[in-house]
Amino acid sequence: MPCLVIIVGSRRLLNTWYSSQPGLGDSSFKPTPMPTGRTHLAAAPLGVGVVGVFGGWGGSGTLPTNEAYSLDTNTWSTKAPMPTARAYLAAAELGDGVAGTLGGSGSGTGMNFNEVYLY
Amino acid sequence: MTKVDAAIRLTQKLQALGLTITADTRPSAFLAQVMGNQAWEDFWSAKVDEVRRSIQAYVWQGEILPTGRSAPAEAVPGASYIIIAPNGAIIFQYGDSPYVPETPGETPGALTHDNVEQAMEAHAQALAEELALEKLAEAYVAWVAEQVL
Numbered sequence: 001m002p003c004l005v006i007i008v009g010s011r012r013l014l015n016t017w018y019s020s021q022p023g024l025g026d027s028s029f030k031p032t033p034m035p036t037g038r039t040h041l042a043a044a045p046l047g048v049g050v051v052g053v054f055g056g057w058g059g060s061g062t063l064p065t066n067e068a069y070s071l072d073t074n075t076w077s078t079k080a081p082m083p084t085a086r087a088y089l090a091a092a093e094l095g096d097g098v099a100g101t102l103g104g105s106g107s108g109t110g111m112n113f114n115e116v117y118l119y
Numbered sequence: 120m121t122k123v124d125a126a127i128r129l130t131q132k133l134q135a136l137g138l139t140i141t142a143d144t145r146p147s148a149f150l151a152q153v154m155g156n157q158a159w160e161d162f163w164s165a166k167v168d169e170v171r172r173s174i175q176a177y178v179w180q181g182e183i184l185p186t187g188r189s190a191p192a193e194a195v196p197g198a199s200y201i202i203i204a205p206n207g208a209i210i211f212q213y214g215d216s217p218y219v220p221e222t223p224g225e226t227p228g229a230l231t232h233d234n235v236e237q238a239m240e241a242h243a244q245a246l247a248e249e250l251a252l253e254k255l256a257e258a259y260v261a262w263v264a265e266q267v268l
Contacts, residue, residue, distance in 0.1 A: 035208040078216065
C-alpha cells in the first residue's frame, strides 16, 4: 500500500508533525513526533519506509542533528550528526539507503556551506 | 555547556527572531537574573536534571515497541535501547548509536550488551541538554519582551 509521509517544520518549533496521507494506508495511524523540534530542515528517503531528517533551526541556533524515521516501527533513531550545523539546506536521495545533504547556512556566521555528506 | 556557549545560543535565538540586542537585553543580564547566587555549573546541571527526569530511557529486551509495532528482526534484545522524549517522540536505537563510547578493537558506534547502558544514558543526557537549552532560550525571549514592552 503506497503511503505518503509528510514532514512539516514550523516557525514555532512544534516538534514537527507527520502524517500518512488521508485515504492511503491506515487513517488511524498516529506518527510519533520528531525528537528534535526544528524549522528549515531537509529530508530525504533513506530506503523503503525510512526517511532521514537533517539539520535545521532548533530552539536556539542551527543544528547538526541527523535523525531517521522508520514507518515500519513508527520510531526514530539518532544518527551521527553532520559535521556542520546548518539550516536552509537541501537533501537528496542517492539510492541504496544513502542521501546527500547540500548547502545551507550556519547561525551567526553568515556563511553558506557547500558540502556533501553521505549517510 | 559553558555559560559563554549558552550566552551565544541565546544571542542567536534573538537574532533569529530579527531582534537586536541592547544593553538592557544582553544574555548576560538575563542569566545573572535567573541564576541568582548560583554558580553557572550548579544552575545548568539543575536545569538539565529537571528535563532529564522527564525523559524515559530503558534497554529494550525484545518486547513490542511503545508504538505497538514489532521491532525489526535484526534488532538485538539487550543491546538496543528506547528513549521517550517529553513530547512523546519515541527513539528506538538498535545496531548503532552516535553515543557509543569509543572502545579499541570494536566497530565504532556499534551497540553491544556491554555498552548499551552507557550509550543510552549519554543519549538521554544529550537530549536533556538540548531541551533545557531550548527552554532557557524561550525564557530569555519572554524576558526580553518584558524589558522592551
